[in-house]
Amino acid sequence: MRIENPQAPRRKNKKSSPGKEDSDKLDGKFASLVLLPDSTILMVGGTSAQTDDEFKTTRGTR
């Protein structure tokens, strides 16, 4: 896991709703594990914390 600045304050969601997890807590590497037919395990879909720049790069302006 890459931590650029461990002392930096964590960002807060703009709003939350009942039952919605706080995604601020989820800034570590994240991935899904999938069993494959050849008896291997695939780790896919994961990333380290996505920065605003990364988000804009892959999806455009919010």
Added chain:
Amino acid sequence: MKEAEQFKLNPASVSSSTWSKLATATVARQYHSTALLLPDGRVWTGGSNPNNSDDREERMEVFSPPYLFKGLRPTIVSAPDRLEWNKDFTISCSNPGAISHAVLIRCGSATHGFDVDQRLVELQVDSRTNTNVVFKLLPDRNILPPGHYMLFALNAAGVPSRAVIVSCGGSSSERIC
């Protein structure tokens, strides 16, 4: 990092098992993302909550594992809809001599990025004819709980067929539909 990685277990020496980097995803994904094995052997990924936002990631990707690039795939022509514990079952396939084994993989039920019900059960070939391969289903319902599974037949190179969806269970009352 967006590379997929693959873990190959070496049962004879667990410490020498390996992780290998594979193709790189386009989309960064975090919590509320999902990956599911598809019956055709590919892996679907979708979802995610981007940081600092209530947006939802709506793009999906499909990952093709390396086994899809290793030559011809076995073909299951027909298989039973329902398998019973401790009983033989027969599949019809294009080239029975090429089938080295089969696996049953529990149909996906992922949520919040996790699928706690994942399981893979390997089945050894019991006998063959010119058109069929016979397997014997395990007797243990704790290892193979009732429900629906994807049945893949594999060749010696580890290349899987497309899956056939089957249900496992000793009686209709034990099956989960």
